[in-house]
Amino acid sequence: MGIYLFWGEDDFAIAQKVQQLRDSIIDPNWIQFNYQQIPGEDPKSTIDALNQAMTPVFGMGGRLVWVTNTSICQQCSEEILTQLQRIFPAIPESSHLLFTTNKKPDKRLKSTKLMEQYAEVKEYSPIPPWKTDELINKVKQIAQEIGIKLTPKATELLANSVGNNSRQLWNELEKLHLYGQQENKPLDETIIATLVNANAQNSLQLAQAIRQGNQGKALQLIDELLSKNEPALRIVATLVGQFRTWTIIQLKIETGETDNKIIAKAAEIPNPNRLYFLRKELRGISGKTLLKTLPILLDLESRLKRGQNPRETLQIKTIELCCLFN
Known part of the structure; x- marks a missing residue:
């Protein structure tokens, strides 16, 4: 039974x-x-x-x-x-x-x-896009099941490129498995960059472009993502996760917290060592500014769920977000 x-x-x-x-x-x-x-x-x-x-x-x-x-x-x-x-x-x-x-x-x-x-x-729920370590472990697990060897950098790049889209991850790994049968060594990041559609990575790049106030780059990335049939709500989910993480980290830092383990736990980051790079990304940006992004992203998600035009809605709200950082 x-x-x-x-x-x-x-x-x-x-x-x-x-x-x-x-x-x-x-x-x-x-x-x-x-x-x-x-x-x-x-x-x-x-x-x-x-x-x-x-x-x-x-x-x-x-x-x-x-x-x-x-x-x-x-x-x-x-x-x-x-x-x-x-x-x-x-x-x-x-x-x-x-x-x-x-x-x-x-x-x-x-x-x-x-x-x-x-x-x-x-x-069976998608891994949150900001939980990088879990996404990397998922790539390792499925790669082992399929029987393909990847270098550590290739594994990380694949996790960043595919994100939490398990269907795409399987499809990409099966494609890489066919390619890898011709190789006698683990596939490296150069092969991943050449063969894999990097939708999730571009969504993270979109978050970076918004944080930098780079409106032109952000709008270009939106066009690229939508042209690859990336769902608008999935793009928003990645943005929400990234800005949520940045906001929690910066607010903790501004309250005087110095223990990386405590900050990492609050931001749901399994590896506290990642904070070294995240701190560098947040230099010159206040927690108050980051907090203002969350209502805009919530409104963006709500508009998309109500059926508004994905391209126009993403463009309007992205410009609004970029203005916060200029």
Whole structure:
């Protein structure tokens, strides 16, 4: 028996994990009989999934019942909760029941507590763009899975170039793996710079251009990012993360804090040594100025979510941000 709850906004990572789970459970010759995918928007579909999970396996292998976009960890009727309590402990050893959702489970609900008791619960959310060390570790992990060797500088450049886009990371590493089969040594940063689309790196460069008040460079980077089909909200997420980090660091410094470990913890920077470079970036910039960027970025995000033109909105707000630093 296996019960699983995978949640988070990284749809690609969840889809990969589901595929791995399916391959490990189901005999491909019996997949039509032992694999069910059930939309979870209708609460009654949960009852259907539970009944399917209790059905004996046909032929060889195991059974997998997958409830997509489940809502039972956001709202759950007493009727469904009763069924969950009755069936979860009784699911046959050969059956596996999987729930997926992009919404965070509400830990106050009895259904969520029941899920935590019986299920393997795993979060698949994008790594925040400003958590560089975690992004680098993610590159190392997937590179090892794919079987490609990278130099440390190549690993760092790839993490900066792709950011938290797990789909692009896999695609780029698979492309590099094909290229690396012709090489007998780890791929270096020169190859990464040549072969990889650096959308995330350009978003960070956009933050740097804004911080420098370089309006022309900032507008050029916006055009480049949008021409590469980089989503406007993803650009904003990177900007928010970068300016949030800068703001926290500068405010801590201005309050007289000198311990890099304390500053790094407040700014959620795993490696305090990065502060040497971040401090240099912030010379001559006040915490008051950095604080003013956050409402502008919040308004930018809100306008984009309301459907305003991405290019025009990004350009207008970028000019407004650049004016803060002139």
